[in-house]
Amino acid sequence: MKISVFEISSPGKEYLKEKLKGHSVSINRGSLDAKGASKAKDADAIIVFIHSKINKELLDKLKNLKLVCTMSAGYDHIDVDYCSKKGIKVCNIPEYGKNTIAEFTLGLILAFSRKINSISSFSEIGDDKNLGFDLNGKTIGIVGVGRIGGTILKMVQALGMKVIAFDHFKDQKWAELLGFRLVSMEELLASSDIISMHIPCDSSTYHMINMKNVSLIKKGAFLVNTARGGLVDLKAVVYALEKGILSGAAIDVFEEENSMMKGKNSSDVKKLKKMKNVILTYHHAYKSRESVKRIIDETLHNIERFSSNVPVNLIRPSWEKSRN
Secondary structure, three states: OEEEEEOOOHHHHHHHHHHOOOOEEEEEOOOOOHHHHHHHOOOOEEEEOOOOOEOHHHHOOOOOOOEEEEOOOOOOOEOHHHHHHOOOEEEOOOOOOHHHHHHHHHHHHHHHHOOHHHHOOOOOOOOHHHOOOOOOOOEEEEEOOOHHHHHHHHHHHHOOOEEEEEOOOOOHHHHHHHOOEEOOHHHHHHHOOEEEEOOOOOOOOOOOEOOOOHHHOOOOEEEEEOOOHHHEOHHHHHHHHHOOOEEEEEEOOOOOHHHHHOOOOOHHHHHHHOOOOEEEOOOOOOOOHHHHHHHHHHHHHHHHHHHOOOOOOEOOOHHHHOOO
16 A cells, blocks of 8 residues: 655654555655645555544545545544545544643643743742642633543642533533533633643534623633644634633634644734743643653554455544544
């Protein structure tokens, strides 16, 4: 099978090439889009990450393509419906870093709550303005209680935090089992000291936090987004920070990540960079040695199973999902 690989780091590149010796493999720098379709023109399969835009324009140029394998859990960068119409299978990595991302999220929360960024230089020792706050007894609102959201939920409960959550799947038994309360998005915004995003981004969740509902946020709350950039309208975040609605924010994911890779930042990102109460980490939550290895191993598994005509981790088109 001819396989074109995009967006993979150097250590992972060598490991992947070694494991795919039985295939014809090309490793390409950067992401894949319609302009660079020639890099994968004869490919039976492509392996990509989230910065590649697998849309109709690109897919129409890849005549031999049979498989799109994304090295991520999310797949909003892929037109799954159009792939299905063309007979192209799409697979993802459904679970590779729930603990990794949850740990990073908790790290961001702790960094903010205890002012770690501000005090790390030793320049303001004893300055009361850098007093932090305890997490014990505070309320965290978790948006999405799937694998990652459920993991961070258990972590913060161990710290004595109260948990409320919003999820499209209103599973009361799951809520009772894990010891949290399901609420509306409006109540979550109004009641949470910390808001943490852990939900997929699609047409129903795009800009869940926006200019229309940002004023509902409890004054002084802290926002964390380690899920998908499209969940949060950065204009609303900037507004909430400037107006004192939010006391801080930690953003690890951005809608404009392709542009940011080329050094181009929107006016909203530029404003956030100048704010001392904001932590910007640029899609780092999943990056641990263990997590990256799991991603590559599961990608290899997806390729092997597809080659054996027993594909796994397939993403279904929207019309199949709607039947259930």
